[in-house]
Every structure is written in C-alpha cells, then in structure tokens.
Amino acid sequence: MSILSTLFRRRSNKNSGETSEKELYDKEGIPKQYDFSLEKNIKSIKEIFHSTSDYEEINIKVGNLEGCVCYLGTTLNKLDLNSQVLEPLRSAFQKDEEAYRDMNLLREAYFPAVSYEFAETLHQLIWYMLNGFAVVMVDQHTKALALNIGGTEKRSIVEPSTQTIIRGPKDGFVEDLQTNLGLVRKRIKNPRLVFEEFNVGSDSNTQLVIGYMKGIVNEDILSEVKERINKINASGLLDTGNVEEFITDEPYSFFPLVFNTERPDSISGNILSGKIAIFLDGTPFVLVVPSVFTDFFQSTEDYYQPFFMTSFIRVIRYMSFMITLTFPSLYVAITTFHHELMPTSLLISVQSQREGVPFPAVIEILLMELTFEVLREAGVRMPRAVGQTLSIVGALVIGQAAVEAGLVSNVLVVIVAFSAIASFVSPIYNFSIAARLIRFILIFMAASLGLYGIFLSLIVMVIHLVSLRTFGIPYLTPVAPFKLRDQTDVFIRFPLWADKFRPSYLMSKAPVKMKNTSKPSPPKQQQSEGKKENE
Known part of the structure; x- marks a missing residue:
C-alpha cells in the first residue's frame, strides 16, 4: 500500500483549482476587452464559436442604434427567449436612442423581472453564454446585458432509485x-x-x-x-x-x-x-x-419510524455486514480444516451432499460466487424490462442445474444466496461493494489457513479501519476512539428528544442542537384530573 502511495502520490499544482476567467480564456486565445463597437464584438464572438452549430445571433434595433442578441441554442429554452427577450425588444426601435445610452436603463425598461448580469469584458460575455444566458449587445455601449431566462428541458423530480424508503419524502435530486x-x-x-x-x-x-x-x-x-x-x-x-x-x-x-x-x-x-x-x-x-x-x-x-424498530433494523444491518463478509469463508474453513466444530448430524448431512462433487470446497464456492456476481452485473446492465427477470430466473435455473449436475452441493447454494442477499441490506450501495470484495480475500485465507486465516484477515481489516482518516477525523469514531455522548445514534437510535447533541467528533461551533427538551408526557392538569376521577 505504501509503495502504491509513493508511486501515485497526489501532487499539488499551484496553477490548479478554481479556474479564473483570465486563465481560462487566455489559454484559449480569447481577447478580453469588450469593444465599444458592436461589429468588432460580434466578429470576436463568431471567431470563438465559428465551428459550433448551436451558436445563434439575432439582430435588433434599439432606437437608431444597432443591437444583437447572442446565445447558444442548446443551453436555453427558445420559447422563453422569444417571450422574455425578443418580444419586449420588438418595440425598442420606436424609441429615442438617447434614453438608452446606459444599458441599465434598457434593462429597467424591457426586462425588469428577468434575472440578469452585466458583462464588462468579453471573457465574462463568453462565460455567461456557456452557462445558458442570452446576451444583449448594443452599439456604443461599454458593457453587455446577460439575461438568465431559464435552461433547457430537464428531468422531473422523482423518487430516488438507489435509496428507496417506505415512509418519508419521495423526492430526489436530479441532474440540474x-x-x-x-x-x-x-x-x-x-x-x-x-x-x-x-x-x-x-x-x-x-x-x-x-x-x-x-x-x-x-x-x-x-x-x-x-x-x-x-x-x-x-x-x-x-x-x-x-x-x-x-x-x-x-x-x-x-x-x-x-x-x-x-x-x-x-x-x-x-x-x-x-x-x-x-x-x-x-x-x-x-x-x-x-x-x-x-x-x-x-x-x-x-x-421517520419508531426508535425501537429502527434500533432493531440497525442491528440487523450490522449482522448482515458480518454475514456477507464471513459466511462463505467460514463454510470453506470448517468443511476443509475444522470438522470438529460442526455437530455430527450436520457434518454427516453436509458431507453426504458433497459426496459426488468433484471440486474442493474453495473451488466450489468460488464458482458459485463468481456466477452470482456475473448474474448481478448482467441484471444491472440489461434493459430494465428483462434485467430483474434474468437475475431471478438465472439464479434459480443455474443453481438448480449446478446441484443436479453434481458441480456444487445444496448447502453451498444456500450459503452463497444468503450471503449475497445480506449484502443488499446496506443502505449505501458502494459500501456493500467493499464487503463483496473483502469476502473473496477471506475465502482464499480460509482455504489456506482455516479459521486462523479468517481471524488474521479480520484483525488486519480492523487495523486498517482504525488507521483511516476522513478529513482528519478517525474513520471508526465514535466507536474507536469511543465517545459516550455520541452513542445515542450509532448501533441503536435513541428517541429524538433524547438526542440533544451534534456529533462531538465534528467539533461543531454549536454542539447542542436541541435545548430544554424532555420526554413527552400528558399535561399535569389532565393527570391530576385523572387521579381525582379514579378516586
């Protein structure tokens, strides 16, 4: 790990980071100055966008002055462009140009309700166009008016597809x-x-x-x-x-x-x-x-659910994580090295099922694990209409066929299926990926050293987790180092009225998130009245 870190160490770059306008457009050879002449400005813009087909410009008249509206057609809604920009400007040619010598007066007269920015350099003008603005330029003006009229069509807000819930808000982020x-x-x-x-x-x-x-x-x-x-x-x-x-x-x-x-x-x-x-x-x-x-x-x-049920589900998640990690490797270790750990009746049942299997336990389980991974990936990449069917039917058909052909045993299919299902319990998909990868390492260690290999791998994994930092904070906090105050929302969830503090490891400026909160109870007046009625 240290060798890889040395070879691929992230190098700091003094010129990296947030790109300034000057760095961005000087690199592209774009002149910075916004010219007093409309003709020169249009020529500069055409030179920049001469190769792209979505650059468009519309000539206008503002009094006796020449003007132009420039935009990229793929970055804005043309219906909004027509209604919010072009329609108001159609009457501009009838006005006296002296009234609109200042671009701000033009904005106040024709676009009072449109979000805007002023572009005082050609760099700014190009940047606004790339971000979906329509730019209004008028001859003899020292700056251009960039109007934010709204972008193109975007995906509507729908329920998240990767983190579904039963109770709670159903809206999810989109690409905008x-x-x-x-x-x-x-x-x-x-x-x-x-x-x-x-x-x-x-x-x-x-x-x-x-x-x-x-x-x-x-x-x-x-x-x-x-x-x-x-x-x-x-x-x-x-x-x-x-x-x-x-x-x-x-x-x-x-x-x-x-x-x-x-x-x-x-x-x-x-x-x-x-x-x-x-x-x-x-x-x-x-x-x-x-x-x-x-x-x-x-x-x-x-x-959003009662805290008793939530605490139970969290325990299930931690158990599922350990099952995903260790269940297949424990099968390999016990059936290969540690027969004495199994009850006699169970040992006889397992060995009788494996009697006709030509492969050792490690090859048998690797064969099924890889098959399941292939089916899982195929189900994700296949069209949605057939992807789920392929995963379910494929697993049933291949699993049953493999057992009947004598390639694997029945108990192995149960172990692989259960550990695979347990990997889906994690609410975050990329965390389950880590468990799936480490599971293969444990299988190889179990085939080599038995239970000693599994425990050794788990110890190395815990040492690695303890050594990790995330923006300077220990990855296993608040478990290691142990922080008693933060245990209200770790393995079990305390009621919301009992969880009064923000995580201490964040060292927040405002550590208390709820003041003067206590367990809810009936009003004292009702309690006293109830006692009198009972008497």
Whole structure:
C-alpha cells in the first residue's frame, strides 16, 4: 500500500483549482476587452464559436442604434427567449436612442423581472453564454446585458432509485444543480445556510457547490474541504464519483470514505448536524464530508419510524455486514480444516451432499460466487424490462442445474444466496461493494489457513479501519476512539428528544442542537384530573 502511495502520490499544482476567467480564456486565445463597437464584438464572438452549430445571433434595433442578441441554442429554452427577450425588444426601435445610452436603463425598461448580469469584458460575455444566458449587445455601449431566462428541458423530480424508503419524502435530486440546491433550501429555511460555488475541470468548467450551515460547521474542516477542491486538476468532472477520488484521504481503501446520496432529506439532515455537502452540476448524487464508518449503516427512514424498530433494523444491518463478509469463508474453513466444530448430524448431512462433487470446497464456492456476481452485473446492465427477470430466473435455473449436475452441493447454494442477499441490506450501495470484495480475500485465507486465516484477515481489516482518516477525523469514531455522548445514534437510535447533541467528533461551533427538551408526557392538569376521577 505504501509503495502504491509513493508511486501515485497526489501532487499539488499551484496553477490548479478554481479556474479564473483570465486563465481560462487566455489559454484559449480569447481577447478580453469588450469593444465599444458592436461589429468588432460580434466578429470576436463568431471567431470563438465559428465551428459550433448551436451558436445563434439575432439582430435588433434599439432606437437608431444597432443591437444583437447572442446565445447558444442548446443551453436555453427558445420559447422563453422569444417571450422574455425578443418580444419586449420588438418595440425598442420606436424609441429615442438617447434614453438608452446606459444599458441599465434598457434593462429597467424591457426586462425588469428577468434575472440578469452585466458583462464588462468579453471573457465574462463568453462565460455567461456557456452557462445558458442570452446576451444583449448594443452599439456604443461599454458593457453587455446577460439575461438568465431559464435552461433547457430537464428531468422531473422523482423518487430516488438507489435509496428507496417506505415512509418519508419521495423526492430526489436530479441532474440540474439549481434544482438540487432549491430542494435543500426548501427544507432549511435559514439565512445561515451557505452555498459556495467553484468551477472544476480545466476543459469542462463544471460548476461545483459546497453547502454548509454557517455558525455550526467546523471552520477547520471547511477550510480543508475548500483546499482539496481547489487542488483538483482534471480536464473534466462528470460525476461526484470523480470528485470523491480527488478529495478522499485514502484512495486505495476498499471502504468508502465519502458518503453519497440522492436524497435531499439526507443531505439536509447532515448539513444540520454540521457536515458539508458537495453538489456537482450534471449528477443527482451529492457527497457528504466528513463521513465515518457508522454513517453507512444509517438510513433517513431511521428517523421517520419508531426508535425501537429502527434500533432493531440497525442491528440487523450490522449482522448482515458480518454475514456477507464471513459466511462463505467460514463454510470453506470448517468443511476443509475444522470438522470438529460442526455437530455430527450436520457434518454427516453436509458431507453426504458433497459426496459426488468433484471440486474442493474453495473451488466450489468460488464458482458459485463468481456466477452470482456475473448474474448481478448482467441484471444491472440489461434493459430494465428483462434485467430483474434474468437475475431471478438465472439464479434459480443455474443453481438448480449446478446441484443436479453434481458441480456444487445444496448447502453451498444456500450459503452463497444468503450471503449475497445480506449484502443488499446496506443502505449505501458502494459500501456493500467493499464487503463483496473483502469476502473473496477471506475465502482464499480460509482455504489456506482455516479459521486462523479468517481471524488474521479480520484483525488486519480492523487495523486498517482504525488507521483511516476522513478529513482528519478517525474513520471508526465514535466507536474507536469511543465517545459516550455520541452513542445515542450509532448501533441503536435513541428517541429524538433524547438526542440533544451534534456529533462531538465534528467539533461543531454549536454542539447542542436541541435545548430544554424532555420526554413527552400528558399535561399535569389532565393527570391530576385523572387521579381525582379514579378516586
């Protein structure tokens, strides 16, 4: 691991980070100055967009002055362009040009309700066009008017497909950044909710936003997040998974160090607890940092259901994780080396089933595990109409055929199926991937050293988990190091009125999230009246 870290150590780049306008457009050879002459400005813009077919321009008249509306047709809604920009400008040629020598007067007269920005340089003008603005230029004006009239069609808000729940909000993030920010703002109506914008990717210039609660978030963690984002030096970032690889503390760990979700209520809850959310334009998945090991066993539905039921389900999740890790390897170890650990009747049953199997236990279980992984991947990649059918029917048919052909035993099919089903209990998909990978390592260790190999692998895994850090915070906190105050929401969930503090490992500026809360009870007056009636 250390050798790989040395070979692929992340290098800091003084020129990386948020690309400034000057760096971006000087690299492309774009002149910066916005000219007083409309003709020269149009010529410069045409030289920049001469190869693209979606560049469009419409000539207009503002009094006796020449004007032009420039835009990229693929970045805005043309119906809105016509109704909000072109229709008001059709009467502009009838007015005296002296009244609109200032671009701000033109905006007030024709676009009072449209979101706008002023472009005082050609760099700014090009940037606004790339972001879906319609740019209005008028001859003899020293700046252009960029109008944000709305983007193209986008996917409607639907229920998340990867983290479904029974009770709770059903809306999910989409690929539009502003929509995602609005879903969080809808839940947290607080002026201390801050969204800071960055541009990442030297070629894609993708918009990235971090969200946090000012006055609650730890400023040191916030500074570290900003620093890592500013060090991102990539040509393009298309998903938050790309961002995760650049900001994670240990890129060679099987375990995910950054929590991701497409649920707005989950992001809102984490922001309120003092964590930082990372949004990226073009993806519905949002990152949460810092994230610890126990975060991947929690679901937003845990806080919408009774706490007794939630606590029981959480215990099931931790048990399922251990079953996914160790169940197949325990079968290999016991059937190969430790027959004495099985009851005699069970041992006779297992060995009788394996009597006609030509392979040793490790080859037998690897054959079934790989078959199941192939079926799982095929079910994901197949068209949705047949993918689920392929997974279910394929597993039944192949499993039954393998048993009848004498390639595997019946008990092995049960073990592989149960451990595979247990891997789906985790609320976060990429955490279950880690368990699936480590399971193969344990199988090989069990085939080599038996139970000693399994315990040795688990010890190494725990040592690795203890050594991990996520933005300076131990990955296993609040278990190791143990923090008593945080145990109200780890393995079991205490009632909401009893969970009064934010996680102590975040070292929040406002550690108390609920003051003067107590167990709910009937009013004292009703209690006294009830006693009198009983007497």
